[in-house]
Amino acid sequence: MxxxxxxxxxxxxxxxxxxxxxxxxxxxxxxxMAGCVSAPRSVQVLQPSYALDAGQQSKLGRVGAQALTAASTEESAFHLLPAGLEALAARLALVAGAERSIDLQYYILRADSSGMGLMAALWQAAERGVRVRLLLDDWGARPDDATLQRLAAHSHIEVRLFNPLIHPRSATLSLLLDFERTQQRMHNKLLLADSQAAILGGRNIGDEYFSRHREFEFGDVDVLAFGPVVPQMAAAFDLYWNDALSLSLLSDLVAPESSTQPAEPVTELWQAAHGSGWARRLAAGELRFFCGRATAVHDKPGKLDPERPSENSRLGRAIANAMGAVERELLIVSPYFVPGEGGVAQLRELAQRGVRITIVTNTLAATDVPAVHAGYARYRHDLLQAGLALYEVRPDAAQQGLGRKERNERYERSERNGRTGSSRLSLHAKLLVADRSSAFIGSMNIDPRSQRLNTENGVVVTSPALAAELVGGVQRALVNDAWRVHEEGEGLRWTGVQDGRLVTLDHDPGASWWLRLQASLLAWLPIEDLL
Known part of the structure; x- marks a missing residue:
């Protein structure tokens, strides 16, 4: 080596x-220890299966018809899910309302209250006779094989792992033994119910994505979809599910007497999700939906297979084609933003044509991956000199105003339960909005990893009302929840609201000297193609 x-x-x-x-x-x-390798987990390739459509007369079909009342035949309907608890409640509502099928595709499904609670809900759906297909990436955090095998032991549930690691019990040994393959991951996020409703966006399954973590929280955006775009998403799921890189975890490794629900419903989680009233408001037609033409976009699973080099990623091109040429304004929200020299050149060209470009990413103190921030930091001067507006979200946004109502209520509950302290927030949403008329919401970051190593998915919606809602929400949040980065002389400055007054700082806000040193050292390493 x-x-x-x-x-x-x-x-x-x-x-x-x-x-x-x-x-x-x-x-x-x-x-x-690289030579000490145990046998890989037992997996098998099973027969293909395809999406099941419960039809428009199903429960979710009728809800969708109500959401589509103001839409034309070609349009779909979308409801934004920026709040964590409601995003969780929406997933539980679709699982509870499904009558024929539930399909899930995720990079991360944590074995915490959110993840175990969702698996319990899937088991309950299977008990009703609903077919469940769960596709997980084998690198992302997930329940152990034994838990997934107990889930897959149900006759109506199948679990598949995408691009399984060469060493099932050690991601690090897998890195050592097959570095390139280990780097290639399925980063998609999708939940489908009865081929009538779908949720997709930036959220994985875990407490930190749903405002349930005591110390850390991801600020994110999902979207609930009904209409013609949902079968497009179902077809994309089938493409991954039936691909040669998706292997089934053998459920026959579990004795019949072990075929029991993998977890009991989490009482606090259930109370919080059902207590939000979201499912009732969905059924009653009280949620706000935006209608517009939409296209589901995704990488091909063959992007990760060296034996299929012709199936390269076309997601970026698909997004550009669906959104059309940007003429006036472009908003980019990406928690991991490493544009590279080529991306900077493209943005500079747009700016020279008169396009107003705003970029929102994380501060060094807010990011959960300092190496990525180090990769982004080397381009800040070039981006600013090109005339772009650059904002960095702060880790104390939970106190500054982002989602203030929901978080304040959660902090009050924590205090009543004897817990103190507040969550550190990290931006995790991935959005593109062009000319306030079309928008992309999905799993793709603007970085080399999303372009070259990961598969990604999302949806492009042409809807001025939806686009305006997204831009307005971001702009309102930026006032108190982000620092505006600008140049002063040869250095960078960060301007924002702190303790109720406008201040300007001359170093990365909120980052300790040790964290700043780490970022400086990481910036020298030749790892941009991995970020």
Whole structure:
């Protein structure tokens, strides 16, 4: 193994750990153990299966017809889900309302209250006779094999893993043994119910995505969809589900007596989700829907297969074609923003044509991956000199105003339960809005990893009302929840509201000297193609 490859592995290990000392020690230990490999997990390729449509007379079909009342035949209907608890309640409502099928595709499904609660809901749906297909990436955090096998033991549930790791019990050993394959991940996020309703966006399944984590929270946006775009999403799911890279976890490894629900419903979670009243408002037609023509976009699963080099990613091109040429204004929201020299050149060209461009990403203190921020930071001067407006979301946005009502209520509940403290917020939403007329919502970041290593998905909607809602929401949040980055002389400055007054800082806000040093050192490493 050459030194360059070892360096790349060490850099990737940086993305998965917080402690530099532990990282170096573990890397040295695992390198010495590289020859000790156990047998891979047992998997098998099963027969293909395809989406089941419950029809417009089903429960969700009737709800969809109500949401589509103001839409034309070609249009779909969309409801935005910016609040974490409502995003969770929406997923539980679709699972509870499904009559024929539930399909889920996620990069991360954590074994926490949100993830285990959702799996319990899936089990309950299967008990009603609903077919459940669960497709998970094998790198992202997820329940262990035994838990997934208990779930898959149900006659109406199948679990498949996308691009399984070469070593099932150690992601790090998999990195050592097959670095390139391990880097290629399915980053898609999608939930389908009866081929009548879908939820997609930036959220994985885990407490931090649904405002349920005590110390950390991702600020995100999902969208609930009804209409002609849903069968497009179902076809995309089938493409991944039946691909050669999707392998089924063998459920026959579990004895029949173990075929029980993998987890009991989490009482606090259920109370919070059902107490929100979201499902009732959906059924009663009280939610606001935006109608517009829509196109589901996705990478092909063959993007990750070296034996299918012709199936390269076309997601970026598909988004551009669906949104059309930008003429006046472009909003980019990406938590991991590493445009590269080519991306900077494209943005500069747009700006020279008179397009107003606003970019929103994380501050160094807010990001959960400092290496990515280091990759972004080297382009800040070029972006500002091109005339772009650059904003960085602050980690104390929970206190400053982003989603203030929901978070204040959650903090009050925490205090009543004897817990104190507030969550650190990190931006996780991925949005593009062009000319306040069309918008992309999905899983794709603006970085080399999304373009080259991950598969991604999303939806492009042509709807001035939806686009205006997204732009307005971002602009309102930026006032108190972000720092405006600008140049002063040869240095950068950050201007924003702090303690009720406008202040300007000369270094990354909220970041300790140690974190700033780490970012500076990481910026020198040749790892941009992994970010």
């Amino acid at each position: 050459n030194a360059a490859l070892k360096l790349r592995m060490l850099c990737e290990w940086r993305l998965a750990t917080r402690s530099a000392l532990c990282r170096m020690l573990c890397f040295a230990l695992l390198t010495s």
